[in-house]
Amino acid sequence: MSIKHQNLVVSAAPHVNNPVDTAVIMRDVCIALVPALAWSIYIFGFRALLLTAVCMCASVFFEWAVRRIMHRDSSTIKDWSAAVTGMILAFNLPVGLPLWMAIVGCFVAIVIVKQLFGGLGQNFANPAIVARIALFVGFAGKMAEWSVTGKMAAAILNASPDAITGPTPLALLAKGAEVPNNAQMFLGFINGSMGEISAAALIIGGLYLVFRKVISPAIPLSYMATVAVLALCFGLDPIFQLCAGGVMLGAIFMATDYVTSPITTAGKIIFGIGCGVFTMLIRQFGAYPEGASFAILLMNILTPHIDNWTKTKLNGVEKGGKK
């Protein structure tokens, strides 16, 4: 009879075991995304659910297929990371985007950004962000077509059912037109990418993640604080700037990606501030109305350097001395 059968485990230290693994964390992220998904189904109708399902299935399929082709262990689809990437990517897309374009986005995210660099833990940038930017630059027209598909949406967003496209709040602001009030912005009675419209639903998900200790609040808080402070500096409405565009979705779900954000709290705060600064600079001075995804991508690339700057000082090691 082996030792295992007697419930005796012989192993090297450490002996404290935490049952939380990648799959548990990723499942928590999925759960945290549900309120925002529910809200977007309420606003945009069934198409939102379809787009999310297609993105999740395509991502998981690409993960499985590419790992099979590259002769790697294809059981990584069980860790939910591909599903989360697909879900977050769907949240970043306009709800009326042709499905094949969404699948191209999943290909970019999973195959190019994630697996070609070595899979989960090796990717230099958040796959969903790079996919969003690739689609944004590649299919500029379609990605900026904010069609209002659901009947509910037409009623809520004050668009007549004939005129099925409506601009996002940031586009309205850029044009100098009247923008929705802050309550509409916060609750999500606005147009925009599928999952980013309701700040309230995203915050509920974020609180769940913080409560479950999946994410540290350092990055979201420093990101949002920077956006608010810079909005005041530029003479803009901070609540509008926080609730508009991808700041909430980016700060809570994309900037906090373990692989592409710094390890230490100090590093996380630098990372969040950097994201906020670049977001506001692009919104204010850039050619695009929204810059959250570009800001996060830029900070993703800087993450190794931030980690280097904010290395924890080892106890008993003199400054500049050797170990």
Place this chain on the structure above:
Amino acid sequence: MEKKSKLQILTNGFIKENPVLVLVIGTCPTLALSTQAINGIGMGLSVLFVLTCSNIFISALKKVIPDTVRIPCYIVVIAAFVTIVQLVISAFFPSLNDSLGVYIPLIVVNCIILGRAEMFANKNSVIDSALDGIGMGIGYTIALTLMGCIRELLGNGTLFGVTVTANVITPMTIMTMAPGGFLTFGVMIAIVNKITKGKVREKQQNKCLGCPGSAFCSEKEEGGEQ
């Protein structure tokens, strides 16, 4: 260095030592110009001509050119042929001249030509050098045209200017921009590595040959250790 047959010298540049995809030299014009297939052919043939002629000349003059000032001498020879190419293109193919732009005069400092002069022409006979120039030029043309086809098809929906898929599916414009260039380049290098099973590097007699800086690297003379 073991003696290669004439055919081997010619076909060396096609895949086995493809200047762009295996030796990874001359990448700047490759990335910038492979947005259209026709650019690839135009640029490839220009390089083919310059490379062959300069290889012949440098090989013929290798006893005359003093070793200490060989690089300036090569540049003079190369620049002469580039001028010929540029005048011919601007006279007979003005539209190609417009799309290739500054990259025609920049052939003068193209790593491939200087690299082959240094690596091959100044050590080998005139005929061998001519064959090497033709082979490398064809390899360059193939790589550039293939990249141009892929990027034009995906990014613009056309092939050699003829609409193929543009009216069926929306082309992904990012492929004709810089990111698409790097992406295609990387994938093609990976495929060539797969075809040659990555053995190219090991087979080279001179370890430094695979290094892009080998043309100018002083350690090569002492048989540097990679």
